[in-house]
Amino acid sequence: LSTWSAVPAGPPDPILGITEAFKADKDARKINLGVGAYRDENGKPYVLNAVKKAEEFLTAAKNDKEYLPITGLADFTKNAAKLAYGAESKPLNENAIAITQSISGTGALRIGGAFLARHYPHSKIIYLPVPSWGNHTPIFKDSGLEVRGYRYFDKKTVGLDFNGLKEDLQNAPEGAIVLLHACAHNPTGVDPTQAQWAQISDIVKEKKLFPFFDMAYQGFASGSTTRDAFAVRHFVQEGHQIALSQSFAKNMGLYGERVGAFSLTTTNAEEKARVESQLKIIVRPMYSNPPLHGARIANTILSRPELYQEWEGEVLTMAERIISMREKLYDSLTKEHSTPGEWGHIKSQIGMFSFTGLKAEHCKALAEKAHVYMTMDGRISMAGLNGNNIEYFAQSVDAAVR
Ligand code: PMP
Numbered sequence: 001l002s003t004w005s006a007v008p009a010g011p012p013d014p015i016l017g018i019t020e021a022f023k024a025d026k027d028a029r030k031i032n033l034g035v036g037a038y039r040d041e042n043g044k045p046y047v048l049n050a051v052k053k054a055e056e057f058l059t060a061a062k063n064d065k066e067y068l069p070i071t072g073l074a075d076f077t078k079n080a081a082k083l084a085y086g087a088e089s090k091p092l093n094e095n096a097i098a099i100t101q102s103i104s105g106t107g108a109l110r111i112g113g114a115f116l117a118r119h120y121p122h123s124k125i126i127y128l129p130v131p132s133w134g135n136h137t138p139i140f141k142d143s144g145l146e147v148r149g150y151r152y153f154d155k156k157t158v159g160l161d162f163n164g165l166k167e168d169l170q171n172a173p174e175g176a177i178v179l180l181h182a183c184a185h186n187p188t189g190v191d192p193t194q195a196q197w198a199q200i201s202d203i204v205k206e207k208k209l210f211p212f213f214d215m216a217y218q219g220f221a222s223g224s225t226t227r228d229a230f231a232v233r234h235f236v237q238e239g240h241q242i243a244l245s246q247s248f249a250k251n252m253g254l255y256g257e258r259v260g261a262f263s264l265t266t267t268n269a270e271e272k273a274r275v276e277s278q279l280k281i282i283v284r285p286m287y288s289n290p291p292l293h294g295a296r297i298a299n300t301i302l303s304r305p306e307l308y309q310e311w312e313g314e315v316l317t318m319a320e321r322i323i324s325m326r327e328k329l330y331d332s333l334t335k336e337h338s339t340p341g342e343w344g345h346i347k348s349q350i351g352m353f354s355f356t357g358l359k360a361e362h363c364k365a366l367a368e369k370a371h372v373y374m375t376m377d378g379r380i381s382m383a384g385l386n387g388n389n390i391e392y393f394a395q396s397v398d399a400a401v402r
Contacts, residue, residue, distance in 0.1 A: 072101020105247025113143025122175030182215035184351025223319030257294025
């Protein structure tokens with residue numbers, strides 16, 4: 001008998017499983033709208049010019065491959081913090097941001113979860129929006145936190161359930177942790193307005209909740225990294241201490257390089273040093289120290305003005321292509337096909353994803369009859385659409401819902 005004979009087969013990952021089905025499909029019209037990775041207008045993965053230039057620069061520099069410190073490349077984390085918090089940020093300028101490089105956004109959330117489980121003095125309960133990115137629940141459970149939900153999405157309006165959100169945060173136990181998607185909420189594409197963020201900040205303050213921001217799409221929502229950092233910067237300005245997870249997977253297209261950062265705002269340099277020493281104690285037994293190459297790429301872009309400028313332009317181009325796909329899809333469904341249903345949310349939603357409102361049976365029909373793959377909750381990655389496939393997609397959606 002094998003040692004592992006009693007290990008049950010786990011379910012396939014709901015998102016990465018879609019890619020498997022897509023790969024196995026031989027139909028030329030097939031479309032993968034499952035995974036959240038940017039595709040160019042030809043449906044191909046896109047390596048940013050700023051990244052290519054940074055890599056050329058790094059090749060020429062002939063760097064060695066020594067280990068990074070436990071908290072990663074110091075210049076990178078300094079520049080990542082500046083990107084998120086803004087050059088004018090008070091904790092940044094007071095050297096009061098404890099930060100560590102991480103294995104992309106997932107790793108940042110995991111370090112954050114572990115740190116809060118070990119050191120956050122008030123509660124071990126974390127509230128996630130319903131719905132949230134599918135990996136949030138296992139990340140925080142595995143970190144040792146108790147996961148609960150707050151209302152976020154209103155199926156009726158296909159928009160934000162702001163009253164439900166406020167009520168649930170107001171009724172949360174004092175001191176609980178609340179996870180907030182900084183921008184481009186995944187999977188819904190629905191973000192609070194700036195005025196709503198201000199109200200959320202007030203409730204978080206009043207109830208002494210602890211805000212943990214997940215910022216996986218800075219720049220991807222609006223095309224501006226500054227605009228997309230509004231919520232994070234507003235909370236910091238309002239005097240909140242925050243936790244922040246950053247990912248450079250989407251905004252620099254560095255998916256597989258695994259570039260990210262986790263940070264906490266503290267009150268002064270001495271406290272920051274204490275907190276950072278504990279971040280090191282969490283990271284060291286997990287993976288010792290982070291990978292080098294991606295952090296070097298991101299840091300080269302963030303620290304060289306000409307590359308930074310080119311990168312900002314490319315972020316805008318990616319965001320604008322996605323926005324133009326929203327408009328085309330909306331027009332095609334409503335004007336060309338007169339598809340039954342209300343589709344305004346396709347245009348008003350933000351970021352990589354759209355929560356289409358398609359039901360599981362429609363999604364299933366789309367996969368089986370039209371070779372169009374998406375998650376069964378009706379989420380589509382807008383970046384998977386392009387001038388060549390959008391008409392076929394609209395037609396297929398129309399056929400599926402009739
Ligand atoms: N948070 C959210 C909301 C995400 O959508 C993602 C990517 N799908 C991540 C975090 C982390 O991604 P990564 O680990 O690739 O940076």
